[in-house]
Amino acid sequence: MLSKFIDAHVHLNTLTEEKMEKALEYDTKFLSINTNIPFFESLEDQEKVILKLQEKYPGRVQYITSFDFRKWGEKDFAENAIAQIKRGLRNGAVGVKIWKDVGFDYHDENGNFVMIDNPIFEPIFKFIQENDILLIGHQGEPRNCWLPLEEMTVDSDRNYFKGHPEYHMYLQTDYPSYEEQMQARDNMLKKFPEIRYIGLHLFSMEWSIDEVAKRLEDFPNTHTDVAERVCHLQLQAKDNWEAVRDFCIKYQDRIIYGTDVIDDGSIPAHQIAEKFETLWNFHYDFFASDKTLTAPEFKGAFKSLNLPKEVIEKIFYTNAAKIYQFNI
Numbered sequence: 001m002l003s004k005f006i007d008a009h010v011h012l013n014t015l016t017e018e019k020m021e022k023a024l025e026y027d028t029k030f031l032s033i034n035t036n037i038p039f040f041e042s043l044e045d046q047e048k049v050i051l052k053l054q055e056k057y058p059g060r061v062q063y064i065t066s067f068d069f070r071k072w073g074e075k076d077f078a079e080n081a082i083a084q085i086k087r088g089l090r091n092g093a094v095g096v097k098i099w100k101d102v103g104f105d106y107h108d109e110n111g112n113f114v115m116i117d118n119p120i121f122e123p124i125f126k127f128i129q130e131n132d133i134l135l136i137g138h139q140g141e142p143r144n145c146w147l148p149l150e151e152m153t154v155d156s157d158r159n160y161f162k163g164h165p166e167y168h169m170y171l172q173t174d175y176p177s178y179e180e181q182m183q184a185r186d187n188m189l190k191k192f193p194e195i196r197y198i199g200l201h202l203f204s205m206e207w208s209i210d211e212v213a214k215r216l217e218d219f220p221n222t223h224t225d226v227a228e229r230v231c232h233l234q235l236q237a238k239d240n241w242e243a244v245r246d247f248c249i250k251y252q253d254r255i256i257y258g259t260d261v262i263d264d265g266s267i268p269a270h271q272i273a274e275k276f277e278t279l280w281n282f283h284y285d286f287f288a289s290d291k292t293l294t295a296p297e298f299k300g301a302f303k304s305l306n307l308p309k310e311v312i313e314k315i316f317y318t319n320a321a322k323i324y325q326f327n328i
């Protein structure tokens, strides 16, 4: 493992010490992303946890704020969202997150799904653009979500959607399609080209590095992260090692490492710490070593990428340090 690195996509929603001890052991810093997820604590409570962690472990944790939809359908929805963003930034957040509930959960007065390019969000994006605030987005789902279970490319998606048929879009045909989700996100980026945007989870285009590359080319103010999607890079490396390696080298300044570990108290603290350690080592091996590996998510072996040291340093440290304002 690198002597120091940043896990730039985590959800630290508890004050347990074990993961912080592990972070000290590895000299790791965290970007914790507060998110308006129904089964998370409120955004206010997520923030309280982060502020306490920051106080106890100075310089170790940066965080991203967000806004909720309590005022959805009311005239001052956008105004209220902006007020929440301002409050988060005042408290030290380094950016704002918009989540996939936009596109899946909200409807207009005619009962149509409201997508991220809906005019209702424009005042918010205008505010973000004018004030040069970092926006990070998780729109849509992995493409597997729209496929039957047997056609899904990785077991992690297959198991998840088997257990959650309500989120399995192949079965929920009245929801927007994968293509509509991606198009809406691209429309928003076209409309607000100055926004500095992070397309989380490989822009939700994890199945094709060519599609990810297209977004990085079309939208020069964007970056991407690999959180929870490293297995999709590994799967593509199995068949086309060269292309995945070239992708990482070509976009070495635009790719950010993160695990997406959720520390919400549902898993014992020592197991969360172990999970971090296992993922960090496994992922580092994939990007940096020249081993032959297998992944739990699919069958077959693949070669590690053996990327040059300076590329590894950017993906695992420097890119996140710059964008998320860590003290180097």
Ligand SMILES: [Zn+2]
Pocket: 009, 010, 011, 033, 227, 260
């Ligand atoms: Zn996440």
